[in-house]
Amino acid sequence: xxxxxxxxxxxxxxxxxxxxxxxxxxxxxxxxxxxxxxxxxxxxxxxxxxxxxxxxxxxxxxxxxxxxxxxxxxxxxxxxxxxxxxxxxxxxxxxxxxxxxxxxxxxxxxxxxxxxxxxxxxxxxxxxxxxxxxxxxxxxxxxxxxxxxxxxxxxxxxxxxxxxxxxxxxxxxxxxxxxxxxxxxxxxxxxxxxxxxxxxxxxxxxxxxxxxxxxxxxxxxxxxxxxxxxxxxxxxxxxxxxxxxxxxxxxxxxxxxxxxxxxxxxxxx
Numbered sequence: 001x002x003x004x005x006x007x008x009x010x011x012x013x014x015x016x017x018x019x020x021x022x023x024x025x026x027x028x029x030x031x032x033x034x035x036x037x038x039x040x041x042x043x044x045x046x047x048x049x050x051x052x053x054x055x056x057x058x059x060x061x062x063x064x065x066x067x068x069x070x071x072x073x074x075x076x077x078x079x080x081x082x083x084x085x086x087x088x089x090x091x092x093x094x095x096x097x098x099x100x101x102x103x104x105x106x107x108x109x110x111x112x113x114x115x116x117x118x119x120x121x122x123x124x125x126x127x128x129x130x131x132x133x134x135x136x137x138x139x140x141x142x143x144x145x146x147x148x149x150x151x152x153x154x155x156x157x158x159x160x161x162x163x164x165x166x167x168x169x170x171x172x173x174x175x176x177x178x179x180x181x182x183x184x185x186x187x188x189x190x191x192x193x194x195x196x197x198x199x200x201x202x203x204x205x206x207x208x209x210x211x212x213x214x215x216x217x218x219x220x221x222x223x224x225x226x227x228x229x230x231x232x233x234x235x236x237x238x239x240x241x242x243x244x245x246x247x248x249x250x251x252x253x254x255x256x257x258x259x260x261x262x263x264x265x266x267x268x269x
Contacts, residue, residue, distance in 0.1 A: 003215075003231075003232055003266060004266055004267065005039065005213055005214060005215035005231070005232065005266060005267075006039060006040060006209045006210075006213035006214070007039070007040040007041075007042065007063075007204055007207055007209040007213060007214045007215070008031075008034065008039060008040070008041050008042070008214075008215050008216075008217070008263065009042050009043075009044045009066070009200050009203070009204075009214060009215070009216040009217070009226065009230065010031075010041070010042070010043055010044065010216075010217050010218075010259060011043075011044060011045060011196075011217065011218035011219060011220065011223050011226075012043060012045040012047060012052060012055065013045070013046075013047070013130070013182070013183065013219075013220070014182075014183075014218075014219035014220055014236060014238060014239075014254055015217055015218050015219050015223075015236050015254055015258075015259060016043075016055070016254075016259055017055075017254065018254050018255045019254065019255050021130070023055060023058070023059075024257055024260065026257050026260045027257055027259050027260040027263075028058070028059055029260075030259070030260040030263040030264050030267075030269060031059050031259075031263060032059065032060060033263075033267075033269045034263055034267050034269060035060065035061075037267065037269065039267060040063045040207050040209065041059070041061055041063070042061060042063050042064065042065045042066065042200075042203055042207075043055070043056055043061060043065040043066065043067075044065065044066035044070075044196045044199060044200050044203075044216065044218075044223075044226055045065075045066065045067060045069075046068065046069045046151075046180075046182060046186075046188050046196075046220075046222050047067065047068075047131060048067065048068065048109055048112060048114065048131065048133060049067045049068075049072060049074060049112050050112055050133060051131040051132060051133050052065070052067060053076060054132075056076045057076070061076060062076065062077050063075075063203070063206075063207050064076070064080075064082050064203045064206050064207070065203065066196055066199035066200055066202075066203055067199075068109060068150045068151040068190060068194075069151060069178070069180065069188055069190050069194060069195060069196055069199070069222050070190065070194045070195050070196045070197070070198050070199030070200070071084065071085055071086065071150045071151055071190045071191065071194045071199075072084050072150060072199075073199050073202045073203050073206070082202060082203070082206055083199070083202045084150070085190075085191045085193060085194050086110075086148040086149055086150050086191065087148065087149045087150075087151075087152065087177075087189070087190065087191050088148055088191075089146050089147060089148050091176065091177075092108070092146075092147060092148065092149040092152065093144075093146060095152055095169075095173070095177070095189060096108070096142075096143055096145070096152075097143070098169075098172060098173075099154060100143045102165075102168070104154055104156065104161070104165055105121065105123045105124075105154060105155045105156065106152055106153065106154045106155075107124065107127065107135065107152070107153050107155070108142075108145065108147065108149050108152055109149060109150045109151040109152070109153070110147040110148065110149050110150055111147075111150075113136055114131075114133050114134075114135040114136065115135065115136050115138055115142065115145060115147075116135040116136070116137055116138070116142065117137065117138060117139065117140070117142035117143070118137055118139070119134070119135045119136075119137040120137075122157075123155040123156070123157070126155065126157065126185075127153070127155060130183075150190070151188065151189065151190050152188075152189040152190075153186055153187065153188055153189070154166075154169065154186070154187035154189070155185055155186055155187075156185060157185050159184070162181075162184065162185055162187070165187050166179070166181050166187045169187055169189065173189075175192055176192055177189050177190070177191075177192055178190050178191065178192050178193075178194055178195050180195070180220075180221045180222035180224075181220070181221040181222070182220035182221060182222050183220070188222055195222070195225045195226070196218075196222060196223060196225060196226035197225035197226045197228065197229035198225075200214065200216060200226050200229060200230065201229065210231075211229065211230070211231055212231040213231055214229075214230045214231050214232075215230060215231065215232045215233075215234065215262070215266065216229070216230035216232075216233050216234065217233075217234040217235075217236065217251065217258075217259055217262060218233075218234075218235065218236070218239070218243065219235065219236040219238055219239040219240075219243060219254065220239070220240070220243065221240065221242060221243065223235075223239075223243055224242060224243055224246045225246075227243065227246045227247045227248075228246050232248050232249070232266075233246065233247040233248050233249075234247055234248065234249050234250070234251050234262050235247035235249070235250050235251070236250075236251055236252075236253060236254055236258050236259075237250060237251060237252050237253035237254075237256065237258055238253040238254055238255070238258075249262075
């Protein structure tokens, strides 16, 4: 295939990162070569801006990237926010009240900070081990905390509870929330007009790149719209069936340098 993208958008967890949470030398080198030859590389992640910045700096990415599942598009060099859309105070409070009534764990992202009820909760510690972000504990005040949340995240490592949480959240809030899953444990909630596809569209337009020239790579439910929107969507070999069916191609897994395989293949580097 002669397709050569002008912009490559990458999810982080399960895509750029291997199962140990690392980026291989081969993958990092392939991305740096791509940028050196003029191809733009950006990150499109559900992670917080401060959580994603270390790998963005390590690779040397300078174009605006997508954070919080598309709720923020920001330039990683000068911190300029190009797009931002929160849930609003009322909806944030309503979701918190719903999760409290169901006795489910939830955490709040606001102003690039992470708020939880109890930072010693095993679920908070599980997330902290992944994102390398220490949360701010609010105690019982957490449930009445008023803020325009950028994103909300429900967590359960119990599969039955996780599936119930995802189903009930989608049913209860319907089209008032964009709700997606990742890690087999996370229920990610943002404004209904927000998703990675919308964020990538804004980032690509800002970079002067047409949709047809965008290649996107991802693995989780929150990547599905992005892979469908891109000119060429690639699902990782470790992706769910739902994500693979949304993609144009399936790459090797994240433990098999799937990102490097795709970059080397289409950019011939």
